[in-house]
Amino acid sequence: MRQAIPERIQLAVAQRANFRCEYCHIHSDDLFLSFEIDHIIAIKHGGTNAIENLAYACPHCNQHKGADFATLLNDFSNIVVLYNPRIHNWIEHFDISDGEIIAKTPIGQASIKIFKFNEPDLLILRKLLFELGRYP
Numbered sequence: 801m802r803q804a805i806p807e808r809i810q811l812a813v814a815q816r817a818n819f820r821c822e823y824c825h826i827h828s829d830d831l832f833l834s835f836e837i838d839h840i841i842a843i844k845h846g847g848t849n850a851i852e853n854l855a856y857a858c859p860h861c862n863q864h865k866g867a868d869f870a871t872l873l874n875d876f877s878n879i880v881v882l883y884n885p886r887i888h889n890w891i892e893h894f895d896i897s898d899g900e901i902i903a904k905t906p907i908g909q910a911s912i913k914i915f916k917f918n919e920p921d922l923l924i925l926r927k928l929l930f931e932l933g934r935y936p
């Protein structure tokens with residue numbers, strides 16, 4: 801049975817992330833929706849509730865990621881893991897240009913594909929936040 805994550809752990813995860821989504825880097829103050837605690841490796845794949853396996857995520861990123869931790873790029877033999885905020889450095893895999901999150905590596909490509917970082921409404925929001933000096 802799935803155990804709830806204690807509130808003190810949820811707060812620690814949010815603080816560790818400086819209240820920004822660990823995937824798309826939007827701040828929790830800049831969305832009207834509540835942020836969520838993501839299992840980087842889902843319980844169904846052997847992940848745990850340990851804080852090292854938890855990420856602070858906006859609802860958009862968490863919903864699109866679901867239980868995924870990898871995807872296929874270009875052909876069915878090219879399995880690429882998704883960006884993992886515990887083991888990867890964001891700026892090594894992504895860049896931002898005019899609100900758009902751009903892949904620098906296959907991990908970045910795989911993550912943009914699954915998280916759908918650049919949907920039109922998110923691009924508009926990030927451009928606006930950039931102009932306000934709130935993103936990234």
Ligand SMILES: [Zn+2]
Pocket residue numbers: 821822823824825826857858859860861862
């Ligand atoms: Zn996000």
